Amino acid sequence: MDIYEAICLRRTVRDFEDKEVKIDIIKRILDAGMRAPTNNHMREWEFVIVNDKTSRLKLIDKVERNTSESEIADDLDNWAQDQCQRKMYFDAIPKQYNMLLTSGCLILPFFRQREPLLKPGCLSSLNGFASIWMCIENILLAAVAEGIYGVTRIPFDEEIKHIKEVMKVPSDYEIPCYIALGYPNQNAKQIKQHHIKVEDRIHFNKW
Template sequence: MKLLWTSQHIKVTVHIDGKVSKMDVLEAIKTRRSIRKYQDREVPEELIDKILDAAMCGPSAVDERPWHFIVVRNREMLEKIPEVHPYGAMVKDAPVAIIVCCDSSLEKIPGFWVQDCSIASQNILLAAHSLGLGAVWTGVYPLEDRVEGIRRLFSIPEHVIPFSVIPLGYPAENPGTRDLFDPDRIHLEKW
């Protein structure tokens, strides 16, 4: 499998096995949906690398980049995640999951890691979608039972906080797109 990923202006071009796919960034944002059903098909390491590269391209407060990522492919571990995450049932059927974590020892400004890891998580979702994969964000932080459950399951040190679990794979569902634009939520100049 040959993969080339180029960006020209706001177009993303992906070449996989001779197939060409182009996705505009705005199109990726507007058409991305939470995918909870996956094909029984492995996700190539090259795609995971591209997704993690995109995750790390996000901005962070004072460039602290507090994130760490755990890539989980082990079937036994994927099947254990729903035991500690009540909304993680789909993880057991995904070929891979990425756990986004914050290393609190890297914090320069306390508390901003939440925004930093949120941006990294969103970049994972958008990159996966642009590469023809489906994914869903399952929140871990700030719910202590989920944080501790994921921490125990993956031997995460105390100074590292699991933030989200993102299962991903080739989609086995197509929920369609939705128009979520709501002009009633826009306020000009003041509330």
């Protein structure tokens, strides 16, 4: 598949078929991730694949699963007025737990971070954080080439603490997100996207 085609086809999917993603496919996808740019040339990234249902249930135990529509609306009213954006959150928030549980493959990416992530000494202190997200984008695009789609979820503090305890993560590694991959359900919901002309966002020589 052409890279531009993969970029255009990539989309967020939260509704999956009950079908496991084969490990050889996952290895190819993760190999694509490992070819992303890295801040220190060492690619200090690790991946935990959680496909055992019992392990997955234990892992995602701290993920919220009972957020009501009124709670979502109250939160969105404070900052989100765009209707497409609101529809996305109304669809996404109630599915957070289930999408992690039912995906064909759940991947936990980790990156090495020697300084406190939320208290960086300077912008360069976040190089590892920036690099892992380039790795994740490669993973999502490679997945598309395999007919697989997915979604990321950034964990809250309580989830991060739980993940590190359950997975026995070394103290100098951090998790940026969960990556849930799988084959889209035929009724997987697609929220309308805003199409923005690139010409409207390009500046030459100055803002």
